[in-house]
Amino acid sequence: MWPQRELLDRLAIELPIVQAPMAGANDATLAIAASRGGALGSIPCAMLAPERIEREVTRFREHATGPLNLNFFCHLPSPPDPNAEAAWRERLAPFYREAGLDPEDAAPAAQRTPFDDVQCVLVERLRPEVVSFHFGLPDAPLLARVKATGATVMASATTVAEGRWLATNGADIIISQGLEAGGHRGAFLEDTRADTVADAMARQPGTFALVPQLVDAIDRPVIAAGGIGDARGVAAAFALGACGVQLGTYYLATPESLISDIHRAALAEARDDNSVVTRLFSGRPARSLVNRVIRALGPLSPAAPPFPTAGGALAPLKQAAEAQGRGDFSSLWAGQAAALAPHGDAETLTRRLGDETLARLQALASR
Template sequence: MKQWPDTRILDLLGIELPIIQAPMAGATNSSMVIAACNAGGLGSMPAAMLSTEQLREELKTIRQHTQHPINVNFFCHQPPAADEQRAKEWKDLLQPYYQELGADFEAPTPVSNRAPFDHAACEVIEALRPEVVSFHFALPEKSLLDRVKATGAKVLSSATTVAEAVWLEQHGCDAIIAMGYEAGGHRGMFLNDDLSSQVGTFALVPQVVDAVKVPVIAAGGIADARGVAAAFMLGASAVQVGTAYLFTPEAKVSASHHKALRTAKESETAVTNLFTGRPARGILNRVMRELGPMSAKAPAFPLAGGALMPLRAKDEADFSNLWAGQAFTLGVEMSTAQLTRKLAEEGLERLLNRA
């Protein structure tokens, strides 16, 4: 499929289709990645919620079932310092829910964690040598990034503003994911934490394209061929699609998440920090409505989720994160392979047939 108006991502990453299956921690495992890769796109394995050994096993499984390039995604946050007072205030805010649901308020608070890229993770990359390594929340320190690049891997990272895109290019990214405000899951923002700085995908993409020389991947609110074609017309070289893949049988989502994706209204998503301590878009549920989606009392990422765990065990739908982008109602039931090919084939058709 070499008729795409911009083939830089295809050439850079060695893939057939300019469709990147987004790395969605908790919802993506090796089966989705394998299917996306074998369909001609780029499958992405999220590593933030995996131990080093779990990551090794997942990558070995992927290598056994596909010869195509794969992407491994890591978070680059700094683990927060302990703040007992903030943790207490947060749990106190949730106490009425503990009482209502019969959860043990006096029990030690579980630990909610996401692993940042570190020396151990870098050793996995050096050993298994994925063709692409992507990052969220900026980039790792230079010594680690240099080691990743020394394996021959191409490096991607997410930008939510033009300033972040320029920073990523200056610090060695081979391509930039322009992540619009519509996107589901964690915002990739890293130069500031001001949500008012966040821009919609189809305003962000052309501005990033104009500001950097490396190829740009559009992400956020893209769930069908119309979004693919629009992204290319604005200068993108590929698209990264997340929420639409949650409708595939390969997606590992809870029963509550599965139901919410199929029954919520199109206006029922919001950016929230309640579940992890960092802004992320998901479908509204009880705790988001009653506390407000953003709370200054939520502990720093990734610690906020610990106090919610006992509540989630009692009532999953109302106290767990239901990540989804704003275009989730466009999701269609089909396999990962079918979705990957459909996005590419119909997106290209729209581009070639535009008047």
């Protein structure tokens, strides 16, 4: 009944839907619910210790029977830059003084570990059916070990050039991440340094411009991601040649996600025009709902130090503001279609989206 079955048959899933792995926003609970609904469940691993990854995979296997996607980052860590971090604290000092805090109390940033031998050993032992990567691919020897487990490898591309590179270097499926997508941009060929990031982001295509060009450019299945919030978007992705969709913001408001009540409240007020690509929260471009610090400093301020260190100096401010019920310094990740995100549990929403998309596709075919 689906116009394109490659993703369904290759991954042995019921619906051509991938629940996006969202570091800090989901664990096995959401992956289990999405899987039970017929989608590919995903667990983000970049911020998890090996023991935690193992526990989450065990929990998924105990409560779901579908395939599992483990997601990892492939960024090149930036060397510590004490001068940049000191300048960042100085830039934030007025906010610290207002909150009665000492800028020298900034906490270490949350670690995001790039894929390495330790994580590869985990993959070899846990044998997830799918392994996906953000910010490119790991070095060839590590990737070869992943593929030797039999896992399907997926990776995100934000441009046609990145999609071609991923296809040439071993990715089995390409995730076409348009500029509308929430959370971190998967860009890895684009220059996203502080002094060039605005130009790089200004040139990146949206989902429905990128998908058909990627489909034409590579001999790999393409998954559409970004700005898809209901059956209309899924049907449109198929019309442009995608074999499925990846949804993140769609699941953020579900009870299975890990986001805060403040983040949930912000999502409830989301509009088409109140999210921006910003580097303030990590040092790397990511789409968030606009809040006080973004308005005050500008979303792509060069003052923020390189990924992933920017968040450390914001942590005390975030904690103080959230204690008062405000998200002034919080990373409120969301895509441009956040206002379309429905309410309900992830399993029900997944199955409903599949049913509604099929009905829409059938109606279009009968015209």
